[in-house]
Structure formats: structure tokens, C-alpha cells
Amino acid sequence: MGGAGTYKPTGKNDRAVLLEMIHSTTNTSAEDLLFSYKGMLYPSILCSLETFQALETFEAREDDLLVATYPKNGTNWLIQILCEIVSLVHHREPLPDATMIEFGSPEILARFKDRPSPRILSTHLDFKNIPKSFFEKKVKILLVLRNPKDTAVSFYQFHNSLPALPSYNSWATFFKDFTNGTVVYGQYFDFVATWEKHFDEKTMMAITFEEMKLDFPSAVKKISEFFQFSLTEEQIHLVANRTTFNSMKEKSENTHGKLGDSFFRKGEIGDWKNYFTEDQSKVVDTMFEKYLAGTKLGKMLNYDKYCKF
Template structure:
């Protein structure tokens, strides 16, 4: 059998190389639409999406679900470190989004040892049904929409696989209309909010992790039944603080490290948003998320007041 960890590492590096070697061209070349949602052509394709429909989840999979730029790579590294500390061995960071690459790369997920750490930006409707049928434990990571939007804007402009925006105003218009990869932030959270009462789904926020990482590490490890001692919590915290992740980003993400780990701040949106733009997001939040489980968890008034 193929060494799954090494194969995964090769797949991941291959995807990073593909992204880096891509020349920025028109949106028509860099993006495609599948079932009404935009995706990056370099990383995703229709054939893989069709193969995903038959993907077999395992009951002990650790599924991480995030809208883009809400702490994805951070939480993935945290889970790798938690599993590594418990198993007392250093795990090779081999994670790619389940929707990335070709069907052959998806097929290699079968060879990965349990527990598999699986991550995705896919919306609820596009996640393989076997994850729901087997009630796989699912961690949803949220971030306030204003900081997520600013981070997404900078990601677009620093990522060769995505179109460049000439101004924040142009990006904001597309973001608020859902004309960005993976679609509308608000639609994404509305769909997941319907699953928040399920015992196998837990949501945490980027902001909670930034302000009190040890508490969130405990919650996450307990949720996945990967209990850590206080000493192990301290070790994982030291290895996965945002500062630590940024310092080693070149080793983990190559030349694109700075694109994946830019600032990681709370409230950076205030340096970019105009007051009318802020009010527009406020109105969207009020319309779609106010009073919901996820809306309450976001602590919107604390982090999104202009």
C-alpha cells in the first residue's frame, strides 16, 4: 500500500506549486461555475465534484468546515498537532481541501489512516451525503463577516489562482452579492445554522480562538474525543498560536505562506470599510443571521460596530 502520509504531502505540494505557477488572467479563465457557485479553476473541477457524491466518510473522520478566510489553515494545523501530541508522533501536514485536485487525489483519501482530518469550504448542499449519514463529528469555524471580507479581498489579490481586484470597493460589491468563490457568506451560514442543534456539529469562532486559545483547544479536543492533559494543551497552544503559524508559514505553505497567514487580527476591517459599506453588512446580518444560533455565537455587536 502507498504511504498515504507521503502521498498526501505530495498532492498538497503539487497543488501549492500549481497555484504559484498560475499566471493571473481573466476571471473567465480562473473561475468556473458549478451548480450556481463560483470555484477556482486551478484547484477544482467538475469531474472531482461528481466523484465527491460517492465519497465514503468514516465515522471517526474529523471534518472541518469553513467559509474561506475564517481560520481554515489555523484550525487544520491545530487538529494535526492535537492528533500528533496524543499519538506521540509528528504528523506530516498532508491536508488539502477534499474538493481540491483531481479524482485520483480524492481516491487517495481512502488510504489515509484514521482519524482522517478532512476539511472543506463546500456549502452544506455540496458536502458528500455520507458525512451526514454517518453523523461524522463536524467542526464549523466562523469569523465575523467584515474581517472575513477584508481578508478575502487581500487573498484574492495575493493568490495567483484568483482574479485581481483593482479596488476594495469593487471586491466589496461582489462579496456582498455572493459573486466570489464559494458564494455568499450569509447563505453559507444560513444553511449551516439549520444543523447547529445536531450533537455531532460544533461551531467555534476565530475571535474566541484569538482571545482564549487554551479554552478553545480544550473544547475542540473534547468535542472530537481527543482529550488532552493541561501540559498537552500548553504544547499545542505554543505550536499553533497565530504568530507561530505565520513564522513557519513558508515551511508549511511555501512561497504562498504570507497569502494564507496575513495579519490574523480582529477589527482590521475598520481600516478599510466605509460607513455605508458597514451599514450594508449590518443589514445583511440583521436579515439573515440576527437571533440565530450562529448569529449569536458571532457576537456581532462586539466585533462589527463601526
């Protein structure tokens, strides 16, 4: 069911282990890079049946910090922001192990129990597959969104640069899979619409990639206040300066090894215009109208501003 379920733990931190697993997949066939669980595709190198089963009994803590995102919506960026905030507030070194809860072996998942509070956790899982204890403990969840067209382009480039995912010969082929939902973690619009349906303003907050790019210090303040961290203006700007996208990209070789450029490519708004045909654009426009038009999360995406030629 994939390398993640059979990997033997080493003395390395969990992120280093996962990056090593990704980098060792160069000879794996495209078909073997994916596996299906409950009707959803996942990367078999990083996810396994055994880990998904272990997640069903995962014990969340009330003070956990959970970041939920569709792939390529700013996951690593948010993790680093939270690492910097927590290190300032709790006077500890930023932890390098803030990996996806669904990544790795059950042994890696079990080691989450040893992490000091507050734990910074992240996931690409859709709402219905989040472990129940997160909702029972009323854990605060930060949902990060990015406009669907830039998401698609970034995801396409990710497929073609990350050994753990099948590569694509053409943008047109990937676009078809993206809109059909036959990519890992399923269809973008399904993901966002399901979160919209269950969005609880008491325990959840949504923020957009675009909002963060346009006024980053304000976004850092908003994130810290949601998680009930009191930062001074000086600390807010310190975190912002340490975690700009360009700063993250410059440090990516240290944080993500040889795969740094895969995780931090451009981080631009509007790159989709270099890839989408007019017909493809209309397809996504129609999907937005069907799934998200008039919804709270749909409005947050500011679709007309970011997704129209």
C-alpha cells in the first residue's frame, strides 16, 4: 500500500525522513505512485492504509494548531509562520517536524504524542476524513485557500518536479485530471465546498494566499490572534520578515533539501494566465459558479479579481 506504511523509523527528524522517501522514488512507476482510500487518490510513497487506519484513533489536544489546505495553497508557508510565532511566544526553537498528519508510517504518527504543546499540525485531508477528535476537542483550524486557477498551475508544476507524484507530458492532460478530480486529494471545488458546508466560525478561520501576499503583516496578525497568541507589533513584523515567500524560498534548501524548489516555486498571483486557454478558463468559471458562487468561502476567493482574463 505504499512505502510509508513499511518505512522503519531512523534517528532523523520526521520531515527529513519523509523528504528522503520522496527523493528515493525516481524509479517508481506512475501507477505505483498512487493508491486509493475511500474513493480518494493519495501519494503511495507518503500515505498508507495503515496510517489512515491509525488516524481514526488519533488523539488531538485542545491546544493543537491545525492548518488545513488543498495541495499548493500555501501549506508550508503557514507552517513556518506558526513555527515562528510559537517559538517567540513559548521561547523555544522552531520545530522542523510539522509534517502532515497523514504522511509517513504509523510509527511517525505515534511520535506526535511526544511533541510539546502547542503542536503545529497540518493536513490536506478533506473535512470528512479529519480525525474526529479534532472536532470533539474543538481544536482551532485554520483553512488556507488559493484561487483555483493558480492552484491548478502550481499543482501541475509540482507533479512534474516531485518524484513522489506522477509527471504529466502536457498541461492539457493535467487540466483534465484536475477538473475531473483524478488527482491526489481529489477535486479542488469538492474540497472547498465541503469545508464551506461545515464551517464553524467559533473554531475555524479561513485566510487566502492572495490576502497574505498583498498585506503580509496584517495576515500574520490575523493568524496569531485567531490562535490566541499575543504578539507585539514588533514581533508581528519580525515573524513577517522571517517568513516572506522569498525568504522561505531562500531557506528552502535547508528546510526541504534538494526538493526546495519544488515546494517553493514562484508564489505568484496570476501565473495561470500563462497556461490557461480561454476554453479552459471558462470550464473553471462554470465550476466556480456551480460549487462556490454566493458562499462565504467563495466570496473570500475574490474570484472576479483573480480568476478572470
